[in-house]
Amino acid sequence: xxxxxxxxxxxxxxxxxxxxxxxxxxxxxxxxxxxxxxxxxxxxxxxxxxxxxxxxxxxxxxxxxxxxxxxxxxxxxxxxxxxxxxxxxxxxxxxxxxxxxxxxxxxxxxxxxxxxxxxxxxxxxxxxxxxxxxxxxxxxxxxxxxxxxxxxxxxxxxxxxxxxxxxxxxxxxxxxxxxxxxxxxxxxxxxxxxxxxxxxxxxxxxxxxxxxxxxxxxxxxxxxxxxxxxxxxxxxxxxxxxxxxxxxxxxxxxxxxxxxxxxxxxxxxxxxxxxxxxxxxxxxxxxxxxxxxxxxxxxxxxxxxxxxxxxxxxxxxxxxxxxxxxxxxxxxxxxxxxxxxxxxxxxxxxxxxxx
Numbered sequence: 264x265x266x267x268x269x270x271x272x273x274x275x276x277x278x279x280x281x282x283x284x285x286x287x288x289x290x291x292x293x294x295x296x297x298x299x300x301x302x303x304x305x306x307x308x309x310x311x312x313x314x315x316x317x318x319x320x321x322x323x324x325x326x327x328x329x330x331x332x333x334x335x336x337x338x339x340x341x342x343x344x345x346x347x348x349x350x351x352x353x354x355x356x357x358x359x360x361x362x363x364x365x366x367x368x369x370x371x372x373x374x375x376x377x378x379x380x381x382x383x384x385x386x387x388x389x390x391x392x393x394x395x396x397x398x399x400x401x402x403x404x405x406x407x408x409x410x411x412x413x414x415x416x417x418x419x420x421x422x423x424x425x426x427x428x429x430x431x432x433x434x435x436x437x438x439x440x441x442x443x444x445x446x447x448x449x450x451x452x453x454x455x456x457x458x459x460x461x462x463x464x465x466x467x468x469x470x471x472x473x474x475x476x477x478x479x480x481x482x483x484x485x486x487x488x489x490x491x492x493x494x495x496x497x498x499x500x501x502x503x504x505x506x507x508x509x510x511x512x513x514x515x516x517x518x519x520x521x522x523x524x525x526x527x528x529x530x531x532x533x534x535x536x537x538x539x540x541x542x543x544x545x546x547x548x549x550x551x552x553x554x555x556x557x558x559x560x561x562x563x564x565x566x567x568x569x570x571x572x573x574x575x576x577x578x579x580x581x582x583x584x585x586x587x588x589x590x591x592x593x594x595x596x597x598x599x600x601x602x603x604x605x606x607x608x609x610x611x612x613x614x615x616x617x618x
Contacts, residue, residue: 282440289313290314290316291316291318293318295409295436296313296410296438297417297435298440299438300414302414305441307369307371311369313410313439314369317408322364324367325363326368327370328371329371329373329376330536333536334379334563337380341358341359341383343395344358360405366407370412374413374417374420375413375565377562378427382427385427388434389433391405418431444492444493448482452482455481458494459471459473471504472508500515535568536568537568537575540572541576544572550591550592551572552593566609570610573610573612574612584602
C-alpha cells in the first residue's frame with residue numbers, strides 16, 4: 264500500500280528538502296523513527312511515506328493514536344487480550360502489534376502514554392514478545408518496525424519525570440522534524456491544488472479554481488493548525504463558493520483577518536483524554552472524584568492529564584479553586600481534600616498562569 268499524494272503533502276520547499284532526502288535514506292533502513300513537529304504539520308504523512316518507500320511496504324501499516332484511549336484500553340489495543348480478561352472480552356483479540364507483524368506500526372502522540380504503558384512498550388521493543396491482557400505468560404513474538412510521533416518536547420518530559428529516558432533512546436534512533444506550514448509558505452500553492460483536486464474527485468464536488476487575490480490571503484495567513492487546518496479551509500471554501508472561481512469573499516473570516524503583531528498564534532491540537540474528562544464533568548455533571556480521581560490512582564491517566572483538566576477549570580473560574588471545586592461537582596467540604604490531592608500528587612498548574 265502506498266500513500267497517494269504524500270509527495271504533495273510533504274512539499275518541496277527549501278526547509279523541507281532536507282527532510283525529503285532524509286525520508287528517502289531512512290526508508291531503506293529498518294531503524295526505529297521518531298517524528299516530531301507541531302500538531303497538523305503532517306507527521307503521519309511522513310510516517311506513511313517512510314513506510315511506502317521501505318522494504319515492508321507490501322506488509323501492513325497500522326496506526327494507533329496513543330492520546331485517544333485510557334491506559335487499559337490502549338494496552339488492549341496494542342497487545343490484544345484473551346477471552347474473559349475484562350468485562351466485554353467475549354473472545355481472544357489480537358492487538359495492533361500482532362496485526363502489524365512484518366509490517367510497520369505508527370504510534371501517534373507517544374508523549375501521552377502513561378509511565379506504566381511506556382514500560383510495557385519498552386519491554387516489547389527489547390524482546391519483540393507480546394503478552395496479551397489477561398494472559399499468564401508472553402506468547403507471540405513479532406517483527407515490527409516502529410515509527411512514533413509527538414508534538415511534545417520529550418526531553419522536557421524526561422526532566423519532569425513524565426517520560427522514560429530509556430524508552431526515548433529506544434525510539435529516537437532516527438529523528439525527523441517536520442516544519443510548521445508557516446516555515447514553508449512556498450508549499451501552499453501546491454497543497455491547495457492537491458486538496459482541491461482530491462476533494463473534487465472523491466467528494467463529487469465541481470472542480471474549482473482559486474483567484475490570485477484569494478491565494479494571496481492563504482499565503483499571508485500564519486497557519487497555526489498547519490496542513491490539517493489548510494485542508495479544512497480548502498474544503499470550507501469549496502463548499503461555500505458560489506461560482507467556479509474561489510474569491511477572497513469565499514475565504515473564511517479568520518484567514519482574511521491579519522493577525523495583530525505580537526499576538527501568539529493559536530495552536531490547534533488533537534482532542535485529548537483531558538478534553539473528554541472535562542466534558543464529562545461539565546456537561547454530564549459527573550464528579551471529579553468519580554471521573555478523574557480513580558483513573559489517576561489506577562495509573563490509567565497521567566499527572567499531566569489531571570493537570571490539564573484542572574487548568575481548564577481554572578481558566579473558566581479565573582484562577583479561583585473554590586469555583587473550580589463547585590464546577591467539578593464536589594461537596595463544599597471536599598475543597599481542602601481537593602487541594603491536598605493536587606499538592607500531594609503535583610497536579611497543580613503553575614500559579615503564574617493565573618495571576
